[in-house]
Amino acid sequence: MRARVLVRPKQGILDPQGQAVERALPALGFSGVANVHVGRLIELDVDDPSQLPEMCERLLANPLVEDYEIVEENGR
Amino acid sequence: MKFGVVRFPGSCDEVDALEAARRVGDAVLLWHADHDLQDVDAVIVPGGFSYGDYLRAGAIARFAPVMEEVADFARGGGLVLGICNGFQVLCEAGLLPGALLPNTSLKFVFRQVALEVVDADTPFTNACQPGERLSVPVKHTTGRYFSPEPVHVVLRYAPGENPNGSQDDIAGVCNDAGNVFGLMPHPEHAVDPLTGSTDGLKIFESLRAQVDDRVHA
Numbered sequence: 001m002r003a004r005v006l007v008r009p010k011q012g013i014l015d016p017q018g019q020a021v022e023r024a025l026p027a028l029g030f031s032g033v034a035n036v037h038v039g040r041l042i043e044l045d046v047d048d049p050s051q052l053p054e055m056c057e058r059l060l061a062n063p064l065v066e067d068y069e070i071v072e073e074n075g076r
Numbered sequence: 077m078k079f080g081v082v083r084f085p086g087s088c089d090e091v092d093a094l095e096a097a098r099r100v101g102d103a104v105l106l107w108h109a110d111h112d113l114q115d116v117d118a119v120i121v122p123g124g125f126s127y128g129d130y131l132r133a134g135a136i137a138r139f140a141p142v143m144e145e146v147a148d149f150a151r152g153g154g155l156v157l158g159i160c161n162g163f164q165v166l167c168e169a170g171l172l173p174g175a176l177l178p179n180t181s182l183k184f185v186f187r188q189v190a191l192e193v194v195d196a197d198t199p200f201t202n203a204c205q206p207g208e209r210l211s212v213p214v215k216h217t218t219g220r221y222f223s224p225e226p227v228h229v230v231l232r233y234a235p236g237e238n239p240n241g242s243q244d245d246i247a248g249v250c251n252d253a254g255n256v257f258g259l260m261p262h263p264e265h266a267v268d269p270l271t272g273s274t275d276g277l278k279i280f281e282s283l284r285a286q287v288d289d290r291v292h293a
Binding site for chain 1: 131132135139168174175177178179180181182220222223224241
């Protein structure tokens with residue numbers, strides 16, 4: 001099973017990377033952009049996808065400061 | 077007294093920590109792959125980039141074999157000091173509350189900062205006075221302390237000195253039991269007049285005094 005894990009800074013925690021990107025976009029002429037957040041994408045092949053939540057809790061994300069989302073891809 | 081300084085692949089401040097500890101006692105290096113703490117009285121988890129700091133600072137190092145021993149040692153009341161990357165490792169390992177996030181500036185900061193001793197009644201600060209200022213360097217990119225819960229603050233950056241955006245100017249915290257302490261600044265780099273300040277030595281002297289008290293109690 002191919003899976004993607006999306007890791008994001010938790011809401012309410014200052015995200016200076018997102019802010020830097022948000023400030024850069026208008027400088028290039030892109031307007032109307034707000035709430036930019038920068039996270040991490042982890043792609044993996046996994047035999048037993050039921051283990052994914054525990055992998056996220058214990059290693060892939062730091063649940064204290066990050067939210068994670070598991071996206072399983074079918075047919076791979 | 078005998079200090080043990082952990083060396084991970086990617087540690088870079090372990091020798092300074094070792095030399096700082098040797099100014100007040102004996103000190104040995106503890107290899108990351110070993111399960112042996114060599115009967116030390118206190119463990120120092122030093123600065124650097126343990127296991128490359130891949131994924132998140134300290135995230136991989138917490139699973140090092142030696143960290144199982146450090147966690148057992150801490151749970152048994154053993155004294156553990158985490159400096160910079162060591163602080164990050166102890167937070168990732170759940171031995172200290174909170175997490176270290178990228179500096180608000182997103183930049184590497186490397187400068188001397190003034191710290192205020194908030195709690196001088198800990199095994200790590202008993203050689204200080206409450207409210208005393210210590211001049212100690214910081215050097216990090218991921219030092220913004222955050223905790224969703226109230227924490228036991230031991231050191232703060234003095235007003236206007238916060239180098240990284242840490243919540244409430246927090247520079248160092250200890251666990252509820254008071255035997256595990258982590259800080260982003262580097263006391264081991266402030267032990268010789270040659271580098272401008274010897275204030276960092278007080279952290280090591282405090283540990284020495286704590287252990288001596290235990291022995292003589």
